[in-house]
Amino acid sequence: MKVPHMTTSKISVSEAGASDVKPLLEIRDLAISFATSGGEVQAVRNAHLTIMPGETVAIVGESGSGKSTTALAAIGLLPANGRVSGGQILLDGEDIAGAPEKRMIELRGNTIGMVPQDPMSNLNPVWKIGYQVRETLRANGRPDGPDDVARVLAEAGLPDAHRRAKQYPHEFSGGMRQRALIAIGLSCQPRLLIADEPTSALDVTVQRQILDHLDKMTTELGTSVLLITHDLGLAAERADKVVVMYRGNVVEAGPSLDLLRNPRHPYTQRLVASAPSLASRRIQVAKELGVESEDLLAPSEASPGAAFTGTTAQHRAQQGKDKPEEVLRVENLSKVFKLRSGIGRSADFTAVDSVSFGVKRGTTTAIVGESGSGKSTVAQMVLNLLPPTSGRIVFDGVDTATLNSREIFAFRRRVQPIFQDPYGSLDPMYNIFRTIEEPLRTHKVGNRASREKKVRELLDQVALPQSTMQRYPNELSGGQRQRVAVARALALDPEVIICDEAVSALDVLVQAQVLNLLADLQANLGLTYLFITHDLAVVRQIADHVCVMEKGRLVETGATDDVFDAPQQEYTKALLNAIPGASLMLPPEVATA
Template sequence: MTSNALQPDTDPAPLLDIRSLAISFDTSNGTVDAVQDANLSVLPGETVAIVGESGSGKSTTALAAIGLLPGNGRVSGGQIIFDGEDITHASTRRIVELRGNSIGMVPQDPMSNLNPVWKIGFQVRETLKANGRPSSDEDVARVLSQAGLPDAASRARQYPHEFSGGMRQRALIAIGLSCSPRLLIADEPTSALDVTVQRQILDHLASLTQEMGTAVLLITHDLGLAAERAQRVVVMYKGRVVESGPALEILTNPRHPYTKRLVESAPSLASKRIDIAKERGLDAPELLAADGGAAPDAGSPDTAPGIIEVRNLTKVFKLRSGLGRHTDFTAVDDVSFSVERGTTTAVVGESGSGKSTVARMVLNLETPTRGSILFDGVDMTTLDKKKLFEFRRRVQPIFQDPYGSLDPMYNIFHTIEEPLRVHGIGDKASRGRKVRELLDQVALPSTVMRRFPNELSGGQRQRVAVARALALDPEVVICDEAVSALDVLVQAQILNLLAELQADLGLSYLFITHDLAVVRQIADNVCVMQKGKVVETGTTDDVFNSPKEEYTKALLEAIPGAGLELPPAAA
């Protein structure tokens, strides 16, 4: 397919052809031109990736192709041609006919795109019925199984809130693929998934492309993933296409300054460059986002007491099995590790491995079934109400879901200022100054203060969550997939910011993530979890260079871009 792209005379007609597209939004401040003069095409069976930072217009461009622009959005210029038909201003009826069977969609946010009061299986069945497909229990289970959900038949009887974030995203992928569309628009389809399931899903998308001629328009902020999975890459910046071409050519020889920044910032590619440097015997601290953000001095990890000590931690949940019966589910099984003062410990593993449950217990949001958690030498189960309030100030979380962790009724100023007000810090004027400083630290303009979460992109919302966590100047920050929703440039900024704060303030981080490329950049120590148990621990270098467990090796091999051959210049 890549070779065909070099021979325009023999190319088939594009399945999707976007020509000089312009998209405008009518706002209270006037008309905003979100996309201008965008051109891209997708051939039958081809995978094309659109990459760019949050707000670059990549999702807006894709949504226009399926008629899902918000009510205040409109195509103000250009054409959208699908299979030879101009659908730029097609009727609602025609667009509905195209959705599902012809154009499928996998949206980015799993929680807001699944109905919380309907079982997962019912939502898959409704999609199949709406498109005239067989919709028996077996068909539903098959669709869910193809998307990587284990024990699909029983999972179909569960509700979205009973799924982990990664499992909810897999359910959305199942719905998007259920009717075998000719074009699948995948908007960050694997951002919530661990690397092994990400590989499974993307392998499935690749098999669709090859076997059924399904084309994929992949929207992602991970340039390593785009280069590994797409034949062609389209780079968008501030609503315009600034560069496009064969994926590996864009990766190895970027021409536009913005594309060069994307290549330099991609965690998966940075991880690859670190490996290349180490193979050559080079010390490459400049490639690590955590440069300066490790322990304050080289000897401190061995001598400093652990600020968090997790000892034989176990959590058993009671799951309803019908007619008043319950079954025990051990989510965390005899887990022990420590977080040394001033360092970063990463807990990694697949979705459902128990890592987020560990984080919630460390935050005292879940009560352990057995075991203990010591914070600064004090058992947290012994804290009274006053001590617990003090603990909350010293330990702050950054949660995974930027849509669910911000109150939609609070504007951004109120959201960030609330912890300061609750803890009685400063007066109104000083809190206002602090909010502005925090917004500047996370690369958001002060103008967002009066806006509400629904007016921000996913990446912007997560930056607000980071600013809120830093408001109280905590000693420990627990990051639960804190950068998984961010585009690579902002991700690099946040990782560097966390590293700088750690160096300046001696902060300690417990980093929960499925992204081992990020772990490679920021963590001092790694704790690998599988099915509730710790299977491997060690320094980051030891785990990456000499993994002992097959599970750890599989996680490392699944890093997007791990198989790419980078030229010497990229190292």
């Protein structure tokens, strides 16, 4: 059953009167194991799911639950040390679990397409985007002219597609790279599309555009979609059925809204309680019912993932009494980049245009907006990583432009970043211990024994085993890498933390843990956060103040509840309406979960 936000709706098998229609994909008792130096590890056990023609099925679960591994087995792309050790993968009745590579190559592209998660690892940096799209079209016998390539890119939401096709991946933003991957996955109009976190790097409005396109394709072409996501709100809004995986097992499955309203397995209940998009919806339902949302979302054993909301709510109430001073003040901040437009020629591009705001000590201020709105550029200037073109940044009463090198070194200890991309922000040559210890060593904090103790404590705080210290970034999942980045930022006990999409790569349970951690540190240590994000569902729960940016300008600002309850600008309304799960009609029992 589709949610009413769709302009068109799919016709189910039963509605069509075709009860004899066979599943497009059926996974029966699937088992997957990996050969490691410590022996064989069972990653997936007795997994099962069914996808009918034209149906969207979502697999949800935390990192390491086996959802991506299950999908990779269905397209024959398991790592070399992985194998299907039991069960069946039936595609149109054909068991492809043990199919030879030649047969899998025939199926990939025209029959099964895939949108992988990480665009930097899956786009060739030395090939133009258009060439990579053309390569896919040509390999599958499709028309591959310039207009065909541009059409594919345009369908995935890339503007000025003819020009973009001539650019390289490094010339695209993270969201644009993800859209290019989506274009490649959809280019041959496969019967089954496996989408592994296809919109995790996208802002909410582009996310909606991409998912609307997937829905349209499902409706018009009968394409089935296997959607892998950690956002249960998105899964419930977009999928007909949801499959929940935990530690390699399918623990619950069923129609999306039924499963959302009546989760039965304790793990599914935790996912529902922890999903930011659903928590944001619960706040809205609570206000409509005249119930204090803070009471609904206060910490409890029933909703462990929502604990940070109660902490922040208490903190907000305290703000009206204490009126803390501003620790950070941005005044008329602008940044103009010189873009090369030809040999010996350049053009000005204004990324940030006269932005002003203040951040009170001990509070959280969120800067939200679409990709390219300038929010990350503001964060880099606040961190003193980019010089402003004009305007000033005042930290603790001092203009940061007047700091000498020694004072900047001290400033960096007091203000720490958590960057968006855990793949690019961790040195692949450093093990995790050295990665987290590096700021302590750089600032000459303690001896090796005390630093090792501190690293162990930090790993505990971000829910990573201490044995992780001896591993390297390439041995960790994306979510685990981001937790390492959070631990590194906390190492120096900073006063201000700039979080640039700090939780966008995390599954909802780990996201809730990290947000809990940040809220606890704020309450105990008086930390101040500048939170850069495209996830407005998270903003509603963690931020005291919101700044909305569009095309480099600050278009709306105010207290979080004021902006969410009564947005003044159409752009802000569009962002709020695009939150996954915003259209779900949740009954009161879900609102009080």
